[in-house]
Amino acid sequence: MTSDSGRATTRSPSRRGRGRPKGASTAQTRERILAAAADLFAERGFHATSMTGVAEIAGLSQTGLLHHFPSKEELLAAVLGRRDLRDLQALAEGRGAPARGWQVWDDMVSLVRLNSHREPLVRLFSTLTGEALDPEHPGHGWLRQHHRSAREALTRAILDAVADGDARPDAPAGQLARQAVALMDGLQVQWLMDPAAVDMAADFAAWVETVRDRWGLGT
Numbered sequence: 001m002t003s004d005s006g007r008a009t010t011r012s013p014s015r016r017g018r019g020r021p022k023g024a025s026t027a028q029t030r031e032r033i034l035a036a037a038a039d040l041f042a043e044r045g046f047h048a049t050s051m052t053g054v055a056e057i058a059g060l061s062q063t064g065l066l067h068h069f070p071s072k073e074e075l076l077a078a079v080l081g082r083r084d085l086r087d088l089q090a091l092a093e094g095r096g097a098p099a100r101g102w103q104v105w106d107d108m109v110s111l112v113r114l115n116s117h118r119e120p121l122v123r124l125f126s127t128l129t130g131e132a133l134d135p136e137h138p139g140h141g142w143l144r145q146h147h148r149s150a151r152e153a154l155t156r157a158i159l160d161a162v163a164d165g166d167a168r169p170d171a172p173a174g175q176l177a178r179q180a181v182a183l184m185d186g187l188q189v190q191w192l193m194d195p196a197a198v199d200m201a202a203d204f205a206a207w208v209e210t211v212r213d214r215w216g217l218g219t
Contacts, residue, residue, distance in 0.1 A: 026068075029058075029060070029064075029068065030068055030078075032058045032059065032060075033054065033058045033060070033065060033068055033069065033075070034075075034078055034079055034082050035058075036054050036057035036058040037049070037054045037058075037075050037076075037078075037079050038079050038082070038083075038120060038121065038124050039057070039120055039124075040053055040054055040057065041076065041079060041124050041127065041128065042120050042121070042123035042124035042127055043123070045127050045128075045131055046072075046076055046128060046131055046137070046138070046139065047131070049072070051065060051066070051072055051075070054075065072138075073138040076128075076138050076139055077138070077139075077142065079124070080128075080139060080142045080146075083121055083124070083125065084146070087111060087114075090110075090111070090114055091107045091110060091111060099157075100157070100160050100164070101157055101158075101160045101161035101164055101166050101167070102157070102161055102166060102167075102212060102216065103157075104153060104154060104156075104157035105154065105157060105158075105180070105208050105211070105212070106208075108154070108180060108184070108204070108208070109201070109204060109205045109208055112184060112187070112200055112201045112204045112205075113201035113205075115188065115200075115201075116191070116199075116200060116201045119192070119195075122188050122191070122192060123192055125188065126185075126188050126189055126192055128143070129143060129185065147181055150177075150180075150181050151174070151177045151178055151181055152177075153177075154173075154176070154177035154180050154181070155173045155174050155176075155177040156173075158171050158173035158176060158177070158215070159173050161216070165217060166216060166217055167215050167216055167217055168215050168216075168217060171215040176211055176215070180207075180208070180211075183204060183207060184204060187200035187203055187204055188200060
């Protein structure tokens with residue numbers, strides 16, 4: 001371009017801010033943000049985690065972070081949704097049809113085994129479970145729906161097993177589903193406290209086998 005005095009000048013290239021890492025797509029940037037937020041929420045809890053801290057860990061300016069997630073509540077919802085989506089993807093992997101009956105319970109065993117290799121996610125869930133008991137907490141609704149969905153899926157699975165002739169008609173489906181959810185959550189806490197002494201995957205698998213021996217039919 002030309003300056004007012006007529007001399008040619010060259011515009012220096014604009015500097016890319018921290019909020020716009022070179023070559024990063026929107027999806028990649030969001031994934032970096034969610035990974036950073038998940039780690040911080042797990043380590044510090046929701047209330048003690050600042051958006052500034054998330055931005056710093058993600059390598060963004062706060063403006064860049066707010067462009068993707070305008071509030072910490074929206075960020076939390078996205079982190080929790082990411083966890084559930086990854087769980088569903090992991091359980092569906094390699095299966096051509098939706099799980100039914102005892103397969104659903106086998107999937108829960110697989111999920112606990114998977115979680116034994118995902119300590120940050122387990123810590124996030126366990127930390128938020130305590131905080132989200134408060135009805136005013138932004139994760140309260142998610143936690144309630146998360147537990148309800150798990151109970152309903154496990155209850156329906158046993159009812160399907162009864163219908164298919166794979167479980168006794170008097171199997172207490174709802175009670176067993178509530179026990180399963182409680183056991184999974186409780187084992188996660190014990191495992192986080194003492195991972196060398198607690199094999200949550202083996203413990204949960206053994207309990208499910210006991211349930212199946214007691215209430216299952218057929219092979």
